[in-house]
Amino acid sequence: MLSLYNTLSKTKQEFKSLNPGKVGMYTCGPTVYSYLHIGNIRAYLLSDTVRRYLEYIGYEVRLIKNITDVGHLTDDDVAQGDSGEDKMVKAAEREKKTPEEIARFYEEYFKQTEKELNIIPAHFFPRATAHVPQMIKIIEGLIEKGYAYEKNGNVFFDVTKFEDYGKLSGNTLENLKIGARIEEHPDKKNAWDFALWIKAPKEHAMKWESPWSVGYPGWHIECSAMSTEYLGNTIDIHTGGEDNIFPHQEAEIAQTECYTGQKFVNFWVHTRHLLIDGKKMSKSKGNLFTLEDIKEKGFSAMDLRLLFLSSHYRSQTNFSWEALEQAHKNIQRINDFVLNIEAIASRDLVSPKTIDTKAVVEKFEAAMDDDLNTPLALSIFYGFISDCNKLLAINHIDSKSAHSILTLWKKINSVFGFILSGQAEIPEEIKLLVKQREEARNGKDFKKSDDLRALIEKHGFILEDTKDGQKIRLAS
Numbered sequence: 001m002l003s004l005y006n007t008l009s010k011t012k013q014e015f016k017s018l019n020p021g022k023v024g025m026y027t028c029g030p031t032v033y034s035y036l037h038i039g040n041i042r043a044y045l046l047s048d049t050v051r052r053y054l055e056y057i058g059y060e061v062r063l064i065k066n067i068t069d070v071g072h073l074t075d076d077d078v079a080q081g082d083s084g085e086d087k088m089v090k091a092a093e094r095e096k097k098t099p100e101e102i103a104r105f106y107e108e109y110f111k112q113t114e115k116e117l118n119i120i121p122a123h124f125f126p127r128a129t130a131h132v133p134q135m136i137k138i139i140e141g142l143i144e145k146g147y148a149y150e151k152n153g154n155v156f157f158d159v160t161k162f163e164d165y166g167k168l169s170g171n172t173l174e175n176l177k178i179g180a181r182i183e184e185h186p187d188k189k190n191a192w193d194f195a196l197w198i199k200a201p202k203e204h205a206m207k208w209e210s211p212w213s214v215g216y217p218g219w220h221i222e223c224s225a226m227s228t229e230y231l232g233n234t235i236d237i238h239t240g241g242e243d244n245i246f247p248h249q250e251a252e253i254a255q256t257e258c259y260t261g262q263k264f265v266n267f268w269v270h271t272r273h274l275l276i277d278g279k280k281m282s283k284s285k286g287n288l289f290t291l292e293d294i295k296e297k298g299f300s301a302m303d304l305r306l307l308f309l310s311s312h313y314r315s316q317t318n319f320s321w322e323a324l325e326q327a328h329k330n331i332q333r334i335n336d337f338v339l340n341i342e343a344i345a346s347r348d349l350v351s352p353k354t355i356d357t358k359a360v361v362e363k364f365e366a367a368m369d370d371d372l373n374t375p376l377a378l379s380i381f382y383g384f385i386s387d388c389n390k391l392l393a394i395n396h397i398d399s400k401s402a403h404s405i406l407t408l409w410k411k412i413n414s415v416f417g418f419i420l421s422g423q424a425e426i427p428e429e430i431k432l433l434v435k436q437r438e439e440a441r442n443g444k445d446f447k448k449s450d451d452l453r454a455l456i457e458k459h460g461f462i463l464e465d466t467k468d469g470q471k472i473r474l475a476s
């Protein structure tokens with residue numbers, strides 16, 4: 001039985017979906033005003049792992065991931081995230097483009113990055129700018145019910161009207177009074193009220209007609225609008241990074257629950273931050289790496305995937321190149337193992353021993369059931385590789401076992417989500433020997449060709465002549 005740590009209850013809880021066999025899931029998506037960094041990737045990888053494992057255990061998942069292309073203001077570290085300039089507008093000024101051009105460009109980059117990480121695309125990526133009418137409808141409803149008020153063309157949510165305010169983050173109004181920073185707004189009744197609609201200055205680049213003013217929505221309302229639009233009033237799982245908890249998702253709860261009168265989310269699942277030198281990696285601090293930075297250093301998206309799965313999603317992780325190097329070695333090890341097993345599966349070897357893969361599956365599932373313990377799940381598989389390698393060394397894995405190992409790998413990799421290179425990592429000096437052997441063969445110098453093959457084997461590599469040319473793999 002899967003249990004997940006629920007930020008709302010602050011405990012691990014057995015997961016049950018609202019509708020049998022089906023899960024509605026929402027992930028706070030990117031603000032598309034600059035390149036995604038690898039901290040963001042960690043948050044989307046958590047969402048992917050939740051989804052993959054739910055599908056593994058048989059649920060049909062519907063995942064919605066929004067694209068924030070309006071309303072996320074620059075001062076979101078301060079109070080309610082409704083002060084400062086719109087991040088999209090600011091980026092447009094910086095890059096001398098329209099906000100729409102900015103949004104489409106970085107949305108495309110985000111999708112491409114997710115693809116390289118083998119993150120399964122959400123079923124839908126709704127854009128905030130395409131849902132302004134839905135947001136206006138909710139705001140109207142909130143005003144009607146007395147939870148929101150308008151002043152000078154701005155609309156605010158009155159936090160004192162929602163008793164449960166603070167239930168996700170612990171930032172109840174009582175706690176908030178103690179020394180927190182807050183940007184006072186002259187139109188607010190209470191300091192902690194947050195903006196639902198903001199009147200736009202004349203020259204503002206992104207604005208819409210509304211009953212209150214020509215303006216634009218606050219950041220938080222978009223997720224309430226898109227979540228209810230595509231998943232209904234109550235959803236099973238909502239994910240995000242830990243910085244999303246407050247003010248953003250606390251506000252999502254307040255707006256949605258006051259509007260619908262129903263519980264908004266059953267399970268809140270958050271990843272802790274990826275740090276760099278002990279500090280949160282963030283776009284605004286600029287202390288970040290992108291996937292391109294990773295690739296420039298010779299690493300792959302899969303190295304990064306493995307690095308992130310190697311630490312539990314609820315532990316803060318400091319990024320280091322050494323850890324990435326280790327992740328690279330580990331993925332290569334998995335790759336080489338699968339290559340060896342594939343080679344045996346394609347032959348007709350018989351051995352007195354057969355491998356029991358059932359126990360591995362059971363341990364894997366127990367690890368994942370325990371709040372998605374991917375580091376443990378990986379180490380179980382590494383242990384299995386070590387055991388198998390010992391048997392491979394004495395030719396005790398036959399083709400039948402090799403097939404069941406490959407079935408096991410396919411099954412658990414539907415959760416790990418690795419795309420293996422399918423190539424052994426060959427040192428430069430071996431590549432040179434392979435090239436020399438090819439030349440010897442082409443020149444019909446078979447003695448030299450055989451000697452070179454023997455030398456290559458001595459280095460622990462096996463060379464196979466196939467119809468597509470020479471293929472090299474690690475000897476098991």
Ligand code: AMP
Nearest residue numbers: 030031039040043240241244273274281
């Ligand atoms: P943003 O585009 O800034 O709205 O962030 C997109 C997602 O990345 C959100 O879910 C954030 O919580 C998450 N996020 C941002 N920085 C980090 C980080 N350093 N580590 C993990 N997740 C992060």
Ligand code: ZN
Nearest residue numbers: 028029223248
């Ligand atoms: Zn959100």
